[in-house]
Amino acid sequence: MLYKKKSPLLVFVIPGLLFLTIFLYLPFLENIKNSCFDMTSIVKMPGSDWKYIGADNYQKLLTDKDLMVAIANSFKMMFLTVVFEVGIGFVLAILVMNIKKGQQIFRTIFFFPIVISATAIGLLFKLFYNFNGGMLNQILLGMGHEPVNWLNPQLAFVMVSIPTLWSYVGFYFVILLTGLSDISDDIYEAAEIDGCSKLKQVGYITIPLMKSVLATCVTLAVTGALKIFDLPWVIVPNGAPQGLTHFLGTYMYQVTFGMNNYDYGSVLAIVIVVMGVLISKAVGVLTAEKKERRV
Amino acid sequence: MRPGSYRAEKKKFHFSTVVIYMILIVWGAGTIFPFLWVVLNSFKESSEVLSSSFSLPVNATLENYQNAFERLNVLQAYKNSLIISGSVTIGVMLLSSMMSFALTRYEFKGKKLLMSMIVASLMFPVFSTIIPVFKMIVSLKLLNTNLAVILPQIAGNLSFATIVMIGFLKSVPIEMEEAAYMEGANVYQVFGKIIVPICKASLSTVAIFSFLWSYNDLFVQKIMIRDNTKFPVSTLLEEISSKYGTDFGLMAASVTLIVFPVLIVYIMLQKNIIKGLTAGAVKG
Numbered sequence: 001m002l003y004k005k006k007s008p009l010l011v012f013v014i015p016g017l018l019f020l021t022i023f024l025y026l027p028f029l030e031n032i033k034n035s036c037f038d039m040t041s042i043v044k045m046p047g048s049d050w051k052y053i054g055a056d057n058y059q060k061l062l063t064d065k066d067l068m069v070a071i072a073n074s075f076k077m078m079f080l081t082v083v084f085e086v087g088i089g090f091v092l093a094i095l096v097m098n099i100k101k102g103q104q105i106f107r108t109i110f111f112f113p114i115v116i117s118a119t120a121i122g123l124l125f126k127l128f129y130n131f132n133g134g135m136l137n138q139i140l141l142g143m144g145h146e147p148v149n150w151l152n153p154q155l156a157f158v159m160v161s162i163p164t165l166w167s168y169v170g171f172y173f174v175i176l177l178t179g180l181s182d183i184s185d186d187i188y189e190a191a192e193i194d195g196c197s198k199l200k201q202v203g204y205i206t207i208p209l210m211k212s213v214l215a216t217c218v219t220l221a222v223t224g225a226l227k228i229f230d231l232p233w234v235i236v237p238n239g240a241p242q243g244l245t246h247f248l249g250t251y252m253y254q255v256t257f258g259m260n261n262y263d264y265g266s267v268l269a270i271v272i273v274v275m276g277v278l279i280s281k282a283v284g285v286l287t288a289e290k291k292e293r294r295v
Numbered sequence: 296m297r298p299g300s301y302r303a304e305k306k307k308f309h310f311s312t313v314v315i316y317m318i319l320i321v322w323g324a325g326t327i328f329p330f331l332w333v334v335l336n337s338f339k340e341s342s343e344v345l346s347s348s349f350s351l352p353v354n355a356t357l358e359n360y361q362n363a364f365e366r367l368n369v370l371q372a373y374k375n376s377l378i379i380s381g382s383v384t385i386g387v388m389l390l391s392s393m394m395s396f397a398l399t400r401y402e403f404k405g406k407k408l409l410m411s412m413i414v415a416s417l418m419f420p421v422f423s424t425i426i427p428v429f430k431m432i433v434s435l436k437l438l439n440t441n442l443a444v445i446l447p448q449i450a451g452n453l454s455f456a457t458i459v460m461i462g463f464l465k466s467v468p469i470e471m472e473e474a475a476y477m478e479g480a481n482v483y484q485v486f487g488k489i490i491v492p493i494c495k496a497s498l499s500t501v502a503i504f505s506f507l508w509s510y511n512d513l514f515v516q517k518i519m520i521r522d523n524t525k526f527p528v529s530t531l532l533e534e535i536s537s538k539y540g541t542d543f544g545l546m547a548a549s550v551t552l553i554v555f556p557v558l559i560v561y562i563m564l565q566k567n568i569i570k571g572l573t574a575g576a577v578k579g
Contacts, residue, residue, distance in 0.1 A: 023450030133345030
């Protein structure tokens with residue numbers, strides 16, 4: 001009865017709907033349209049028109065070497081996030097499940113970097129990596145070695161990955177720990193009585209039961225890796241050195257707002273969306289298949 | 296079981312526990328160490344940071360902090376960030392509770408469409424909308440204003456928040472609302488006096504992730520606010536890193552200043568924050 005009269009609906013739905021339409025849907029569609037025009041400036045100047053260029057920008061994708069680097073780096077990062085963020089998070093969660101005192105403290109500490117902005121973490125690691133008197137080089141000097149340029153072309157990608165991976169382990173740790181605590185103790189006790197070692201319990205009980213939580217984590221990690229921007233931008237702005245550390249997000253930013261190439265930037269944005277959709281589909285298929293095979 | 300074997304087993308158990316604690320402590324130390332290091336070095340002169348960053352400050356100095364406040368307008372940046380993230384949080388809480396209320400309590404034409412619009416928009420990364428939004432902000436002459444960051448960030452968090460709220464509201468029985476209606480309350484009173492208080496827990500989840508995402512985000516801030524007198528904290532930090540990259544003491548002090556308020560809030564609200572950030576993410 002209360003909800004028979006529909007007029008209040010307008011009040012409740014319209015404001016949110018307007019936000020979604022004006023700031024998400026229309027821009028999303030306009031972005032697709034923009035990708036086929038030669039945007040000479042961000043706002044159309046009176047008198048000048050943007051020329052329709054069709055799929056020119058899309059052809060440009062195929063020969064864009066920097067883009068290939070960015071895509072390769074993004075894929076590498078996805079792989080690393082799954083192995084290290086989810087992997088280390090899982091190991092830590094299993095370890096914490098096996099202790100009695102201090103669970104809460106470890107949770108608090110491990111999660112802490114998540115609430116700190118990637119910008120601050122980037123700045124912090126810049127202090128570590130600095131050639132002149134950065135922390136790492138101080139250690140090297142102390143041991144009598146020559147200082148190293150940590151952000152050189154060979155090392156830069158690794159050096160950007162370390163803080164990225166390190167700062168997010170706690171996130172998956174907490175999700176997995178929550179999942180682990182849902183597994184009933186009875187199962188483990190029964191296994192113990194049957195003489196199943198702790199390690200075997202992980203393989204035969206924990207992992208199969210955690211499959212869906214692990215799948216969620218992998219999806220989150222992979223789609224998250226596609227979106228990274230802040231941290232690499234602070235440590236190695238503009239994909240320094242020589243665009244070698246570009247990720248899809250940083251490359252899109254540089255093209256769009258660094259070089260003011262708005263239309264090609266729009267195309268890159270579409271590439272990110274398409275890859276995001278395809279990859280989360282792929283992860284879905286892969287994890288679902290595994291589930292069936294087990295059962 | 297023989298006493299001897301019992302003792303051996305107990306010993307083994309202890310040994311593995313020690314190893315577990317050691318691993319956990321090492322990871323914990325590795326997590327805290329960078330932050331301790333930066334706080335420690337923020338009290339040193341830059342030259343001392345360069346030469347001995349591991350030792351305690353020889354002459355502890357507040358100079359870096361003085362510099363940060365005088366040269367960098369840190370207070371202004373805090374204020375801007377609080378205005379931006381506070382508005383985003385309030386906006387998202389308000390709009391998402393209203394939308395989720397409508398979507399769980401009303402039957403209407405286009406309900407399914409609206410629902411799929413909300414779910415589908417989760418697949419739009421900020422990159423895919425930012426160029427047209429930037430264009431809109433420029434033509435509305437809103438560039439370099441807090442609104443330029445607030446509006447797109449509300450939209451960016453709204454779908455997610457609505458989904459979290461729907462998940463909760465669905466499970467709330469409507470008897471109490473019906474009863475209030477019988478007593479003569481109208482829909483708006485029901486919403487304000489019953490729905491919102493009932494949703495306190497999920498609203499706080501929404502508030503936490505909206506606020507932190509907004510406070511920590513660099514991408515949108517960087518695009519929308521180019522005037523360095525109007526910088527919020529993330530853009531300010533980035534500017535420090537590119538402009539004063541050689542002043543180690545100043546950099547350490549600014550990182551400390553930005554991290555500190557978050558640390559305090561985190562210690563006070565850690566349980567809610569951890570739950571808010573992970574529960575929210577998993578549901579989406």
